[in-house]
Amino acid sequence: MRSLGLAAGLLLAGCAATTAQTFPKPPSADAMVSQAGERPVPASPPAGQQWLYGSAEGAVASAQVYRSLAAYVRAIAISAAPHRQVVLAEGSTLAAPRFDDCGDKPLAAVFDADETLIWNLGAMRYFAEQHKDFDPATWDRWEKTGAGKAVAMPGVTDAIAVMRSAGVTVIVNTNRTAANAKGSEDTLRAAGLGEFKHGETLFLMGDTPDGASKDGRRALIASRYCVIAMGGDQLGDFAQGFNARELSVADRKMLATGEPIAGLWGRGWFLLPNPVYGPSIRGGFDDIFPSDKQWEPN
Numbered sequence: 001m002r003s004l005g006l007a008a009g010l011l012l013a014g015c016a017a018t019t020a021q022t023f024p025k026p027p028s029a030d031a032m033v034s035q036a037g038e039r040p041v042p043a044s045p046p047a048g049q050q051w052l053y054g055s056a057e058g059a060v061a062s063a064q065v066y067r068s069l070a071a072y073v074r075a076i077a078i079s080a081a082p083h084r085q086v087v088l089a090e091g092s093t094l095a096a097p098r099f100d101d102c103g104d105k106p107l108a109a110v111f112d113a114d115e116t117l118i119w120n121l122g123a124m125r126y127f128a129e130q131h132k133d134f135d136p137a138t139w140d141r142w143e144k145t146g147a148g149k150a151v152a153m154p155g156v157t158d159a160i161a162v163m164r165s166a167g168v169t170v171i172v173n174t175n176r177t178a179a180n181a182k183g184s185e186d187t188l189r190a191a192g193l194g195e196f197k198h199g200e201t202l203f204l205m206g207d208t209p210d211g212a213s214k215d216g217r218r219a220l221i222a223s224r225y226c227v228i229a230m231g232g233d234q235l236g237d238f239a240q241g242f243n244a245r246e247l248s249v250a251d252r253k254m255l256a257t258g259e260p261i262a263g264l265w266g267r268g269w270f271l272l273p274n275p276v277y278g279p280s281i282r283g284g285f286d287d288i289f290p291s292d293k294q295w296e297p298n
């Protein structure tokens with residue numbers, strides 16, 4: 001039990017339509033199954049949860065991103081220069097991106113919710129203690145009833161205050177389901193993020209016909225607003241093209257960090273760390289370590 005794995009990738013990361021690759025599971029707490037067949041609660045949370053939800057480093061990483069993001073958004077908002085969308089223009093691609101001029105649309109910043117604005121502490125502890133990677137029925141209950149058991153990530157409330165005071169509308173685009181809109185509105189409010197309204201400042205899976213892809217919802221938001229910043233913990237929070245099934249680990253990294261996309265990070269696109277679940281948690285030794293860097297101590 002180290003990552004939520006494929007099912008969570010589908011529901012949380014938004015790659016259901018195009019992701020067929022498996023996300024290999026790290027060594028599992030299944031090894032702790034007792035001889036009686038019962039499964040005791042693990043001695044500690046998995047490493048990714050320890051880092052993200054417990055460590056000073058995880059908290060600092062979030063606060064650092066949000067401080068940079070708020071300063072960026074404020075600077076853009078008060079600039080007299082013409083504004084431009086950071087949402088890929090419809091029909092353009094990651095290989096040849098285009099970004100539309102905004103005209104006089106009102107400014108907005110668009111964020112994923114889970115492990116971007118809020119940490120889902122209640123659900124994540126439950127999954128870990130239950131030795132579950134993910135369970136759709138449990139997650140559905142979490143969307144409905146988790147209010148008060150998720151928290152704003154470090155730096156979020158200050159950043160939201162800065163953005164709103166600069167006249168920028170804060171919008172959430174999440175793969176939580178439209179059927180549970182009230183539960184997600186309640187969860188965001190209870191975490192101290194203020195009011196979000198489904199269809200206006202909260203966009204959910206089911207709002208557009210493209211399922212777990214967020215591209216359709218991004219296009220809808222960009223038709224109403226000038227989106228000057230986006231935040232997410234997975235690349236599908238920026239463009240669905242990153243979830244293309246044919247992308248290897250290395251190709252996906254090259255697509256995100258090479259030209260023409262590289263210049264967007266920290267300048268309109270802001271990534272939050274998530275070592276717990278999602279499409280970043282994949283790859284074998286040969287995917288991750290270059291063969292010419294193999295080393296042994298003898």
Ligand SMILES: [Mg+2]
Nearest residue numbers: 112114115233
């Ligand atoms: Mg997320």
